[in-house]
Amino acid sequence: MFKSSLNSINEIFAKIAENATLYLPSDNKDGNAVYTKWENGVVWSNSLNTVKSPKDFFFPQVEDMMAFKTEGKNIEINDIREESEDFVVFGVRACDVRSFDILDRVFLVDPCDSYYANRREHGIIISVACTKPSETCFCKTFDIDATNPGGDITVWKTEDSLYWSANTDRGRELLSKLNLEECGDEAVNEQKAKTEAILNKLPLANLNTDGFGGDKTDALFDRPEWKTLSESCLGCGTCTFVCPTCQCYDIKDFNTGNQVIRYRCWDSCMYSDFTKMAHGNNRLSQVERFRQRFMHKLVYYPANNDGIFGCAGCGRCVSKCPISMNIVKVMKTLGGND
Amino acid sequence: MQVNEYKPLIVAFCCNWCSYAGADLAGNNRLNYPADVKIIRVPCSCRVNPTFILRAFQKGADGVILCGCHPGDCHYTSGNYYTRRRMSLLFSMLDYLGIERERTRVEWVSAAEGAKFAATMNDFAEKVVALGKNKRLEDLRCKK
Amino acid sequence: MQKITRDVLVSKAISLLEDGNVSHVLGWRKGEFDYDITPSVFSEKEDIENNFVWNDFCGANFSKYLVQKTRKLEGKILVFLKPCDTYSFNQLLTEHRFDRDNVYAVGIPCEGMADISKVKKICGEGISSIDFDGDNILVNTVYEDAPIVIDAKSVLSERCINCKSKKHVAFDELIGEEGEIIESGRFDEVEKLEKMTPDERFEFWQSELSKCIRCNACRDVCPACTCEKCVFDNPKSGVENKAPANSFEEKMFHIIRAFHVAGRCTDCGECSRVCPQDIPLHLLNRKFIKDIDNFYGEYQAGAEVGSRAPLVDYTTEDVEPSDIFEGRNG
Numbered sequence: 001m002f003k004s005s006l007n008s009i010n011e012i013f014a015k016i017a018e019n020a021t022l023y024l025p026s027d028n029k030d031g032n033a034v035y036t037k038w039e040n041g042v043v044w045s046n047s048l049n050t051v052k053s054p055k056d057f058f059f060p061q062v063e064d065m066m067a068f069k070t071e072g073k074n075i076e077i078n079d080i081r082e083e084s085e086d087f088v089v090f091g092v093r094a095c096d097v098r099s100f101d102i103l104d105r106v107f108l109v110d111p112c113d114s115y116y117a118n119r120r121e122h123g124i125i126i127s128v129a130c131t132k133p134s135e136t137c138f139c140k141t142f143d144i145d146a147t148n149p150g151g152d153i154t155v156w157k158t159e160d161s162l163y164w165s166a167n168t169d170r171g172r173e174l175l176s177k178l179n180l181e182e183c184g185d186e187a188v189n190e191q192k193a194k195t196e197a198i199l200n201k202l203p204l205a206n207l208n209t210d211g212f213g214g215d216k217t218d219a220l221f222d223r224p225e226w227k228t229l230s231e232s233c234l235g236c237g238t239c240t241f242v243c244p245t246c247q248c249y250d251i252k253d254f255n256t257g258n259q260v261i262r263y264r265c266w267d268s269c270m271y272s273d274f275t276k277m278a279h280g281n282n283r284l285s286q287v288e289r290f291r292q293r294f295m296h297k298l299v300y301y302p303a304n305n306d307g308i309f310g311c312a313g314c315g316r317c318v319s320k321c322p323i324s325m326n327i328v329k330v331m332k333t334l335g336g337n338d
Numbered sequence: 339m340q341v342n343e344y345k346p347l348i349v350a351f352c353c354n355w356c357s358y359a360g361a362d363l364a365g366n367n368r369l370n371y372p373a374d375v376k377i378i379r380v381p382c383s384c385r386v387n388p389t390f391i392l393r394a395f396q397k398g399a400d401g402v403i404l405c406g407c408h409p410g411d412c413h414y415t416s417g418n419y420y421t422r423r424r425m426s427l428l429f430s431m432l433d434y435l436g437i438e439r440e441r442t443r444v445e446w447v448s449a450a451e452g453a454k455f456a457a458t459m460n461d462f463a464e465k466v467v468a469l470g471k472n473k474r475l476e477d478l479r480c481k482k
Numbered sequence: 483m484q485k486i487t488r489d490v491l492v493s494k495a496i497s498l499l500e501d502g503n504v505s506h507v508l509g510w511r512k513g514e515f516d517y518d519i520t521p522s523v524f525s526e527k528e529d530i531e532n533n534f535v536w537n538d539f540c541g542a543n544f545s546k547y548l549v550q551k552t553r554k555l556e557g558k559i560l561v562f563l564k565p566c567d568t569y570s571f572n573q574l575l576t577e578h579r580f581d582r583d584n585v586y587a588v589g590i591p592c593e594g595m596a597d598i599s600k601v602k603k604i605c606g607e608g609i610s611s612i613d614f615d616g617d618n619i620l621v622n623t624v625y626e627d628a629p630i631v632i633d634a635k636s637v638l639s640e641r642c643i644n645c646k647s648k649k650h651v652a653f654d655e656l657i658g659e660e661g662e663i664i665e666s667g668r669f670d671e672v673e674k675l676e677k678m679t680p681d682e683r684f685e686f687w688q689s690e691l692s693k694c695i696r697c698n699a700c701r702d703v704c705p706a707c708t709c710e711k712c713v714f715d716n717p718k719s720g721v722e723n724k725a726p727a728n729s730f731e732e733k734m735f736h737i738i739r740a741f742h743v744a745g746r747c748t749d750c751g752e753c754s755r756v757c758p759q760d761i762p763l764h765l766l767n768r769k770f771i772k773d774i775d776n777f778y779g780e781y782q783a784g785a786e787v788g789s790r791a792p793l794v795d796y797t798t799e800d801v802e803p804s805d806i807f808e809g810r811n812g
Contacts, residue, residue: 029689030760031603048607051758052695061695062725067482132625134607135515201624203515203610232521232547234702237724238758241695250724256480257397265725268697273715322699322756323542324518332514388741389713389721392734409798419796423778425803427744427793430773431737431766433807434675436684444803474684477730 001188002164002180009162013038013090015178020086020124023057025050035089044091048134049314053244054089054096058119059103061241062265065115065251069259080261081115084122088174092127094149095139095314099244100125102312105305106247124170125151131195136315138204138328144312146199147192156188163188204328210336214303220295225333230290232323237268239317239326245297245310248274269293294330346400346466348375350459351390353383355413356448357405363452371459375403382406383444384417388428391442395475401441401466405455408446418446437474440465483593483617483634486658488536491562494588494657495534496527498560504586505557508547510540516612517598521547523555536562537614538596538634543752545570546705552584559585564592565661566645568652569748569784570705575652576787577746579708589653591661594634594642599760601637605630641751641764644668651785668749669772671765691732693759696725700753700763706743706783713738736766744770745791748784777801 004012016022017038025045026036033047035054067078100120107116127149130137139146148154152171156163164180166172199205212220240246250267253260267274269292273281283289301310311327318326352358358379364371380386383406394402404425406418425444433439443462447455495507507530511522517539524530544561548571551559563571568589575582596619602609605621613620613629619637620629646668648661675683701707701714713719714735726732740747740763749771753763774781774792778800781792 028693032760062727132607135609135624198608198624201610202608203624228522231523234699236699236702236756237695237697238699238756241697242758252723254479254727256482258480258482261479261482263727265723265727267724271698271715271724273717318514318518320758322703324513324520326518328514329520389719389734389738392737393721396730396734416796419798419800420793422800422803423793423796426777426801426806427770427773428737428741429803430806431741431769433680434672434683434769435687435733435737436680436682438680439807475730475733478728 001183001185002175002178003183003187004162004164004178004180006157006160006162009044010040012178012180013044014040016088016090016174019177020088022088022090023054024090038090048130048132048137049093049096049316051316051320052242053099053314053316054092055099055103055244055247057087057089057123058100058116059107059247059249062263063115064261064263067259067261078259081118084119086122086124088124088126090126090128090155092125092149092151093130093314094127094144094146095137095312096244097125097127097149097151098139098142098144098312099314100151102245102301102305102308102310103247105308124153124174126153126155126171127151129154129156129192129195131157131191133195133199133202134315134319135203136318137199137202137313138207138315139313140199140205141207141209141331142309142311142313147195156191158187158191161187207328207331208336209298209309209331212298212302212309212331212335214299214307216299217295217303220299220334221291223334226287226291229325229330229333230287233270233286233290233325234322235270235272235286235289236322237266237270238320238322239293240268240270241266242316242320244312244314244316250274269296294327297327298331344467344470346374346463346471347398348372348401348403348459348463348466349394349399350375350377351380351383351386351402351404352377352447353385353406353413353418354379354381356407356411356446357383357455359449360405360447360451360455363449364456365452367452369452369456371456372463374463375459382412382414382417383421384414384424386421388424391428392475395441395472396477396480398472398476398480400469400472401443401462403443403445403458403462405445405447405458408448411448432475438469440469441472441475483538483596483614483619484536485593486536486590488534490657491536491590492530492534495524495530495560498586499525499527499530503558504560506551506555506559507534508544508551508559508561510535510542515609517596517601517609523551523559536590537612538594538619539598539612541595541639541755543567543570543703543705543750545574546703546708548580548585549574549708552580557584560588561585562588562590563650563653564590565648565650566592566641566748566750568650569647569782570750571652571784572787573746573748573784574705574708576784576789576791577708587653587655589650589656589660591648591658592642594638594645596634596637597639597755600639601632604632604637639751639755640762641749641754646749646782652787668768671762672768672772675765675769687733688729690761691736692726692729693761694726694732694736695759696723696732696735697758699756699758701739703752703756704739704743705748705750705752706746707739736763740766740770743767745774745781745793746783747771748782773806777806 022038025033033045107113130146297310
């Protein structure tokens with residue numbers, strides 16, 4: 001365990017930024033935290049978390065895949081991918097660290113998604129333990145420890161200091177370059193206990209996953225409550241696009257006039273034209289689309305991934321849904337919660 | 339010696355009944371107007387909706403001009419009256435978003451006004467050249 | 483801060499339901515933390531008694547739901563409408579989007595709705611419950627023993643600070659007192675922008691619109707956006723896109739959307755309320771409203787059923803596009 005004073009944080013940021021691009025949450029003019037490229041003057045946000053999740057770093061909302069040109073009967077295909085540069089993401093919370101595991105299980109299994117893998121290889125995650133969780137937080141439900149977030153390096157913040165501990169070789173290598181002073185873990189344990197006490201007081205502290213899991217398709221699929229839960233869903237993509245674990249995308253072509261660029265962009269299962277095929281859409285009503293999103297996270301994903309749920313409990317959808325309908329309400333209605 | 343002269347791309351939407359015929363007359367009379375003006379014929383000026391204008395900018399236009407029959411002379415009685423309202427609001431909105439005013443224009447050109455057509459295009463092209471390349475409504479992908 | 487209490491609305495809903503006048507009630511369903519309220523259809527007395535809420539966070543405008551619900555549900559629907567909601571209600575009727583005979587509209591006075599993000603800027607995270615006491619909002623958090631007292635006026639949402647009308651323009655029955663149309667300062671912000679230089683305006687909108695994540699929440703919540711298929715969802719339109727692929731796409735989407743509702747937008751403010759990125763979308767709509775007022779005479783969409791929207795109307799004396807900037811520099 002290593003220690004640094006909170007006042008010297010900008011010097012540490014400068015040191016990290018010497019070898020890699022550094023991103024961290026910083027407040028924009030509306031006072032919302034967004035991941036921002038660090039340079040002198042960029043201030044680390046005090047907010048609990050960013051509006052958009054850090055999945056953008058590995059799975060960007062829009063990404064060019066290739067370009068092609070036709071001339072007569074010839075077609076010329078160009079690889080327009082760019083090799084990712086080394087980067088460091090600082091300030092990632094425990095929920096978002098888990099989201100990378102969830103995404104890895106989709107993109108890194110065979111056939112491996114080379115675009116995603118390339119970025120994963122070049123990115124170092126520095127997580128920061130939560131000290132002031134929000135009422136919308138429910139990471140505990142998915143056995144995530146907000147006081148011990150993981151990633152390549154974990155950082156704990158106290159009143160005046162930061163404590164650093166590396167979890168991977170990459171993390172150890174980076175940490176050794178920062179020349180921090182070694183220390184014991186008493187202060188960290190104290191801080192963990194404080195946060196733990198608050199986590200237990202949160203309104204959603206007792207939310208559990210009883211009633212969900214890979215074997216629950218039959219039990220949940222035809223439940224009549226889906227209809228009432230989804231009745232006022234607008235069918236917008238807010239929940240999907242702020243979600244750190246949603247991983248669906250669409251592949252589209254854009255004709256620039258000179259060539260065609262094939263790109264992929266996030267898609268939302270809430271949209272009426274999601275996975276539209278020649279025969280039309282396979283989910284015709286908003287009830288079906290709504291059900292799909294939650295069944296995917298709470299049943300289908302764990303069925304294929306050793307029982308791990310496809311939600312990290314970050315609470316973004318809870319606070320951003322225009323009609324305040326979210327996974328918590330779904331779990332409380334359909335699961336074994338009171 | 340190489341002259342690096344900036345050539346703007348101008349899209350002119352012309353209604354079939356008046357302005358397109360006006361452009362024809364300009365040609366018949368051997369009146370000069372810039373070759374950078376690309377004319378797109380539409381049945382009536384009110385066929386043009388704001389998406390057309392924005393799409394033209396997206397695909398690389400530096401200026402977009404819309405020509406129709408004089409108010410009162412629309413082949414379909416009232417099409418250009420609607421155009422007038424639509425474009426007033428659209429141009430005001432584009433200005434509000436900080437897009438240069440001189441990049442868009444509406445001009446009424448009748449079939450007999452070949453000279454006006456040529457003069458309008460010359461004047462419009464001059465204004466667009468003065469502004470330079472369209473940077474504020476460009477789609478960078480279309481430059482690739 | 484609301485003067486009409488929940489109990490009045492609950493007993494109204496139950497009595498209409500029990501008398502058989504209506505078979506469904508469109509109302510606000512309580513959530514987990516007193517502020518996360520979901521629009522919902524109630525059909526049982528017990529459900530209404532337990533789960534119906536009315537407080538400073540009931541901002542959702544029900545008018546658009548009538549389009550879908552009147553087609554799906556049997557029998558009459560009771561809908562509670564705040565003054566601003568009644569304008570959307572009328573506008574939808576003007577466009578024949580639902581059958582008036584299937585709806586029983588109860589107008590309710592509104593003292594303005596609170597913006598939860600403004601509340602959170604004051605009290606921070608960790609809200610465990612919210613109480614209301616006169617003009618104050620009492621917020622209990624897991625971090626403080628005593629509730630944090632917030633003046634409800636200080637956390638009013640933008641659209642309520644600039645409320646244009648406390649008068650209901652449509653109802654079958656009115657609860658409480660009827661209000662007046664208000665001289666609001668809703669165009670002040672637009673004027674401020676107009677006075678900037680084009681470069682400043684461009685920079686302002688570029689920074690705002692670049693936040694867009696194209697979630698389509700603004701469109702999907704908008705009572706004026708009731709197309710069966712949106713041009714931006716239609717691959718054949720040539721402009722369809724699911725992502726803000728670059729700065730052009732963002733502008734295209736928002737200009738076209740604002741234009742499509744120009745003259746039909748009642749300025750209900752739902753678009754800005756739901757935007758997850760806090761983009762001031764109402765400033766686009768208000769610009770069109772202001773221009774329409776200036777160019778073609780005062781017009782308030784939804785003020786009456788059957789009025790002709792300015793963009794499907796004309797006079798032979800209309801201002802020319804070349805003259806719109808006259809007398810204005812910048």
